[in-house]
Amino acid sequence: MYVSRKARRAVAGITRTRTCPPLLNDGGAVREVLDRISDKWSLLTLGALRSGPLRFGELEKAIGGISQRMLTLTLKHLVEDGLVSRTAYPEVPPRVEYEVTALGKTLVPLVIALAEWAIEHRDEINANRGCSPSE
Numbered sequence: 001m002y003v004s005r006k007a008r009r010a011v012a013g014i015t016r017t018r019t020c021p022p023l024l025n026d027g028g029a030v031r032e033v034l035d036r037i038s039d040k041w042s043l044l045t046l047g048a049l050r051s052g053p054l055r056f057g058e059l060e061k062a063i064g065g066i067s068q069r070m071l072t073l074t075l076k077h078l079v080e081d082g083l084v085s086r087t088a089y090p091e092v093p094p095r096v097e098y099e100v101t102a103l104g105k106t107l108v109p110l111v112i113a114l115a116e117w118a119i120e121h122r123d124e125i126n127a128n129r130g131c132s133p134s135e
Helices: 005-012 028-037 040-049 056-063 068-080 102-129
Strands: 084-089 095-100
Touching: 028 040, 040 056, 040 068, 040 084, 040 095, 040 102, 056 068, 056 095, 068 084, 095 102
Parallel strands: none
Antiparallel strands: 084 095
């Protein structure tokens, strides 16, 4: 019978403590948060969840182009940070839904604003890069 590492640690009474980033005075916490939420998959995941809860497959389709592994990791990190909640329902077959938390909802308008800015300035940025507007 397979027993996960997490389960073995729990039985042995071993707990893993997380180290939190340093205080804001050195910018460490800001870097930590920005590193976590500024990757494209986190932003796209939060954007896809803004309208309400989605199941994993629905979320994968809504985002498009993300691998199952990357979506799993992205959701894991967003759940760890308290930006997304994961609800598992005791049904057959199992059903799991992901939803933006109250904390995550404070971030969604910023994500949308960033996306709108990128769309609005896409041609100018591409021109600066030497790309034609159709690229």
